[in-house]
Amino acid sequence: MTRRWRFHPEGQAWAIAIAVAAAWAYRWRETHSPASQLLEAVLEHTPPGATRRGLQKARTLPLETAPALAARELGSGERVISEDTVPYSVWCAARHLDNYAEALWSSVSGYGDRDTTCAIVGGIVALSAGRASIPPAWLEAREPLPRRF
Known part of the structure; x- marks a missing residue:
């Protein structure tokens, strides 16, 4: 018997948006x-x-906006759905493309689903x-990774 999977369109939008953001960032x-x-x-x-629609709203927020205000406007994952998580996450990444620690502090400042947004x-x-942008203390404190990483 062939199993037919149906994937939620917003879950697909989540995957596409984050894949594009990752490729663009690289x-x-x-x-x-x-x-x-x-x-863009x-x-x-x-x-x-x-x-x-959430990403369109994020595009209108200046990157200098306080993360807590941006989270109120965009959502920050509290509803645990794509439209409430992806716009804020991409906006936070755009604020600090060259600084890993600041990007995560920015993300956490919006509260919400902090582990997901981070x-x-x-x-x-x-x-x-x-x-090199990841603080050495953070690398030392992480769980051990297999050698291939």
């Missing part, structure tokens, strides 16, 4: 394009729906800022 290391272009690139590829933001910013 390329940013060479281009150093304006950080606001990260949101993500919007260009995210399908219509609630997540895209995982998303950290994954994106690690690609733009590089491993």
Whole structure:
């Protein structure tokens, strides 16, 4: 019997948005394009729906906005759904593409689902800022990783 899977459109939008953000962040290391272009690139590829609408709203918030205010406007994962998590996470990553620690502190400042938003933001910013941007004390305090990492 063939099993047919149906995936939620907003879950697909989540995956697309974060994959595009990660790819763009990696390329940013060479281009150093304006950080606001990260949101533009993500919007260009995210399908219509609630997540895209949230990203459109995030695009209008200046990157200098306080994270707590941005979280009130965009959501910060409290509802544990794509439209409430992705826009804030991509916005936080765009604020600090060159500073891993600041990106995570920014993400945490919005409260909400902090482990999820930090995982998303950290994954994106690690690609733009590089491993050297991760504070050595944080690397030393992490759980051991297999040698291949």
